[in-house]
Amino acid sequence: MKNPQLDADGRLKHLLSIEGLPKKILNQILDTAESFVGVAEREVKKVPLLRGKTVCNLFFENSTRTRTTFEIAAKRLSADVISLNVNASSQSKGETILDTINNLIAMHADMFVVRHAQSGAAHFIAQHVPSHIHVINAGDGRHSHPTQGLLDVFTIRKYKPELHNLRVAIVGDVLHSRVARSEIHALTTLGVPEIRVIAPKTLLPTQVEKLGVHVYHDINTGLKDVDVVMMLRLQNERMNGAMLPSVQEYFKTYGLTQERLALAKPDAIVMHPGPMNRGVEIDSSVADGQQSVILPQVTYGIAIRMAVMAILAGGQAGGTQ
């Protein structure tokens, strides 16, 4: 089947999910992001690549960090940016997604960054836009959040460059997490040999092992000798019914504390995609501790989003070399 993310020459056209992207393209995004990191440290924190282009951030679901970092990324590329919280505007008046999109195309938008509570929303939009318009998935339902997965592997690569030697643990609410899915696909494609998921049975998708991960229900065993601990947010707003006895109980059995972190390798790094529930999935002393790279993740997120936009928006006909 044709991959909707790639054009006929195998170049990235839309970024919809990490699943199905070849290693070559993931590395191209990561390497390009490497060049964008330094831009933020200069006198002028901008490059002219997307000058004259219009990027529309379409957020059908709330998000502060993702929207802000996409906005900063587009602005650092010199694009004009419009951010729309759609649930607060036309959609509440009954406009369909495609009508919203078509109106923005009529205003000459060049790129859409889409977040939606429905899995597949970004794919749907990508299928309907004209060929010169690019779509980036900024999170769709439980399905995928590719730029988060990419910024996470970028962060890991910064601190632990030898990916083929790593043991990575993903801890928490995997069931509701599009971030976890994107992380697992990215880590697997880039050759990380051991990925563990640590969660209670009720917060794991059925047949999660098929993604190539090792399942642990006991956090103390699962964290043993890992190089990277990736915490997930407990998604209260996505829980319906009693999946957990209580958040206090969850912290007791799955919260990351200093004592538990000590079971990992002494130089292990701790990550979290944000927003954090302090005292629920992670203890404050760990979140603010020496091993935490949670804030660098945010900084690198901008470089990753710049790289994705720059790769998508450039050149209609075959790249150089």
Next chain:
Amino acid sequence: MTSKKITLPDAEVLLLTLAEKIKPMLQPNTALVGIQSGGVWLMQRLLTLLGSTITANNIEHGTLDVSFYRDDYAQRGLKIETRPSQITFDVEGKHIILIDDVFYTGRTTRAAMNELFDYGRPASISLVALINRGGRELPITPQITAADIVLDAHQNLQLIQNSDGILSLELQTSE
């Protein structure tokens, strides 16, 4: 069509000529900036060849990858491999010597100048190229070159570095 036979100069010999010509330009407050990739190879070699002058004048150096400033991005997109630009010194008030391998249209120089100004306001920028192959499309020309030749538009002159670090020029002809 008869292709005229061109004898290319030896890049290693040109490098020595270039080093001699650059030497008088090296004053305190000068900085060398190589443009990826050939300009960076040349700069590395010049740092060695002119080592004592460079140390005596406390000359700083850096590298630029102008991918994010190229004027053909809309047509050709980003190249697959970009390298981070590394300018770790303060550009403000510096006399910058830009180093490139082959000077052709002047568009790379324009991109490099635009990028440099995003680091600060230099006192001056000079351009040094190993070889000027003719064909400029902008009002930009190198102050110093080691050789000048005239090539046709369908000819592509490239600086190559082999695994031992030896530089040579290579000419490719497209249809």
